[in-house]
Amino acid sequence: MPHRRSDVLAHAVDLLDTHGLAALTMRRLGAELEVQPSAIYHHFASKQALLAAVADEILARGARPRTASEWPDQLREICVELREAMLACTDGADVVATVWAFGLGAAAPVADLEKVLTDADAPDELVAVASRTLVHYVFGHAFEEQTARQAVRLGAVDRSLDSLPDFGLGLDLVIDGLRLRLGS
């Protein structure tokens, strides 16, 4: 029986979450679904296209109601949501950051940050730079946190995890830089 695209995608996310990014191949996905790799390529033209869909699914699953009314809180809300969505799936930070770097997906967080800053009357260049700076910070922090926690859990390394809860403090530092620019 042929699989629907949404079934293949859900299985790909499960495979990633259970076995990590190295295990997420078209071949293994086909084997687990008991179809030829060509059946996977029918839905996803390439490994990159599959990764892009997986990244967007990770973000979609992490979507939360947004309630903040002031721009600094709105930026925080988007960044916290992005971080939590990535941390909720094994190697999620690596996948989402890679797909975004490829320009193939995971574009929503930056677009949402840009909208908040545009609505706050930030000049165009600052809108672009600040949105990218915020996601670079979120990706950098989430990649460290996920890599460290996964490696410690596997017993591969033995490092302290005490510094990891500083995500919000670093985020506030970047937002303070924006406050200075926006004069608010």
Add this chain to the structure above:
Amino acid sequence: MPHRRSDVLAHAVDLLDTHGLAALTMRRLGAELEVQPSAIYHHFASKQALLAAVADEILARGARPRTASEWPDQLREICVELREAMLACTDGADVVATVWAFGLGAAAPVADLEKVLTDADAPDELVAVASRTLVHYVFGHAFEEQTARQAVRLGAVDRSLDSLPDFGLGLDLVIDGLRLRLGS
């Protein structure tokens, strides 16, 4: 003839730079040096230990004279040096960020940032948070830039690279956040 540790390390960096992180295995390194993998393990107890040495070698090769006298310029100098060192080697950002997350190496940039901030009389918590925030930003930006440039060069994706030169602008935004905290 047995290889010295420094020779094995230099070959590992070459292998990484030429073929990327996926190719950097103990087995392949042994094959290229025409020794058993056990000869590699004689110098590096594990793949993680090898990666840590490679990351520190990438940073050592990127070391530049530091000339800045004011703390914001000193922070910039360290971050620019870190970025350029990582970008100079294929998958350098991935390797350095991973090793740092493992807590196994690549510790010098954070230590250097902490020293600058301590000397600038920043309170202890701010020293720790700001140093980590700066490297998270540098890692996030460098990972995007390197992933994008490598994928475009390989013809794997077709995205604009126009936004990538904003590294310094984003860095200034984070440093402005610090200025606000330090009142200077």
